[in-house]
Amino acid sequence: MNSNYKHAQNLIDFIYESPSPYHVVKNVKASLLNNGFSELNLTEKWNIEKGEKYFVCQNDTSLFAFIVGTGEIEENGFKIIAAHSDAPTFKIKPSPEISVEDNYIKFNTETYGSPILNTWFDRPLSIAGRVSVKGGNILKPETYLVNINQPIVVIPNLPIHLNRTVNDGIALNKQVDMLPVTTVINGEINNDLLLVSKISEEINVPVEDILEVDLNLYDFTKGSIIGLNNEFISSGKLDDLAMVHAGMSAIIEAPASKSTNVLAIFDNEEVGSRSKQGAGSPILKDILKRIVIVQNKQEEDNQRAIYNSFMVSADMAHALHPNHPDKHDPVTRPVINGGPVIKIEGNQKYTTDSDSGAVFQMICKKAAIPYQKFVNRSDMQGGGTLGNVSAGQLAIRSVDVGNPMWAMHSIRETSGVDDHTYITKAFKSFYEIN
Numbered sequence: 001m002n003s004n005y006k007h008a009q010n011l012i013d014f015i016y017e018s019p020s021p022y023h024v025v026k027n028v029k030a031s032l033l034n035n036g037f038s039e040l041n042l043t044e045k046w047n048i049e050k051g052e053k054y055f056v057c058q059n060d061t062s063l064f065a066f067i068v069g070t071g072e073i074e075e076n077g078f079k080i081i082a083a084h085s086d087a088p089t090f091k092i093k094p095s096p097e098i099s100v101e102d103n104y105i106k107f108n109t110e111t112y113g114s115p116i117l118n119t120w121f122d123r124p125l126s127i128a129g130r131v132s133v134k135g136g137n138i139l140k141p142e143t144y145l146v147n148i149n150q151p152i153v154v155i156p157n158l159p160i161h162l163n164r165t166v167n168d169g170i171a172l173n174k175q176v177d178m179l180p181v182t183t184v185i186n187g188e189i190n191n192d193l194l195l196v197s198k199i200s201e202e203i204n205v206p207v208e209d210i211l212e213v214d215l216n217l218y219d220f221t222k223g224s225i226i227g228l229n230n231e232f233i234s235s236g237k238l239d240d241l242a243m244v245h246a247g248m249s250a251i252i253e254a255p256a257s258k259s260t261n262v263l264a265i266f267d268n269e270e271v272g273s274r275s276k277q278g279a280g281s282p283i284l285k286d287i288l289k290r291i292v293i294v295q296n297k298q299e300e301d302n303q304r305a306i307y308n309s310f311m312v313s314a315d316m317a318h319a320l321h322p323n324h325p326d327k328h329d330p331v332t333r334p335v336i337n338g339g340p341v342i343k344i345e346g347n348q349k350y351t352t353d354s355d356s357g358a359v360f361q362m363i364c365k366k367a368a369i370p371y372q373k374f375v376n377r378s379d380m381q382g383g384g385t386l387g388n389v390s391a392g393q394l395a396i397r398s399v400d401v402g403n404p405m406w407a408m409h410s411i412r413e414t415s416g417v418d419d420h421t422y423i424t425k426a427f428k429s430f431y432e433i434n
């Protein structure tokens with residue numbers, strides 16, 4: 001087994017163990033703690049030292065890790081990699097049990113972000129997320145992470161005999177077509193409390209103490225490495241857990257540098273980043289400022305630090321599609337395993353400009369890895385990402401990059417085994433710059 005294969009397999013394990021954004025943060029946190037990072041709390045006073053490693057979490061779904069630079073922060077600034085913990089899915093609505101003619105129970109859900117709906121049919125699915133239960137302090141409910149870890153629901157397709165035009169393309173209704181079924185009614189269970197009873201068993205807390213849940217569906221089937229020569233990674237949520245995993249591996253492996261290395265993992269990118277744990281909030285700006293101020297520096301030092309900083313906004317990119325090459329720009333056509341993609345858009349949906357793009361090219365050259373570029377066809381609109389949202393809060397030089405992949409927002413996406421190692425090397429080499 002070569003090392004690229006092993007690193008890709010580690011990514012697949014990481015995604016499998018991270019069925020919700022809460023579990024992403026839990027797993028990143030565990031790896032950081034195992035590698036010499038200490039946890040700080042946003043609500044408590046900070047004491048930090050040069051060369052030491054720390055992280056903070058917000059809402060259990062966003063995480064900010066940093067290694068305090070050994071230089072002067074106002075001169076050396078921050079080197080930031082940003083990625084996101086969330087992915088398109090379905091969220092469980094309150095009192096979700098819906099009886100179907102007293103025969104089946106299905107769960108009421110709403111879509112989160114923009115999943116490719118038809119990829120969710122006929123798959124063993126499970127449920128994971130966070131549960132808030134009654135605690136001693138009204139303002140601070142106790143929280144538990146839950147992963148039911150059994151395939152307890154499925155969203156069945158209609159058979160082709162009842163849906164003859166299905167292969168011509170049909171409109172799917174999120175409230176009608178996409179509800180997952182969980183059981184056949186057998187008369188012995190309390191159908192109205194089915195899910196909360198299951199959660200109560202999982203976390204060992206009485207049903208009446210469970211106040212709120214934030215639960216999502218996930219593909220129960222683990223990802224795998226596929227292709228004639230084991231060149232592809234097939235998994236859910238490569239967007240953007242591949243970048244979370246690469247950023248985490250890089251910040252763990254890179255030594256302290258003169259500038260302060262930061263890994264920012266935001267939640268809610270898939271729904272526009274406008275939440276207290278999203279890239280549209282002041283959270284990163286607040287944390288960076290705090291890192292400066294607690295080193296006995298002034299506001300002007302903070303501003304100098306920001307203007308001496310550089311950010312890599314890391315989110316996955318579209319690879320040339322084998323069945324639809326016409327969907328891509330005629331010239332700039334990134335391919336899987338061709339290396340990280342620098343994403344460019346004149347209208348600034350991506351933050352890359354000639355300055356920041358040049359920086360990333362030099363980083364790739366230093367790491368001895370290939371790189372590619374992406375632009376949209378001029379008659380097609382791409383998606384936005386973290387960098388341009390974050391730029392509304394922080395005027396930092398920034399580049400948008402990501403690994404090339406197929407089927408973004410499918411329940412099962414495909415990326416490249418070698419690319420995962422390439423971009424991890426690029427991130428490590430970025431953190432190593434002195």
Ligand SMILES: [Zn+2]
Nearest residue numbers: 239240315316
């Ligand atoms: Zn993304």
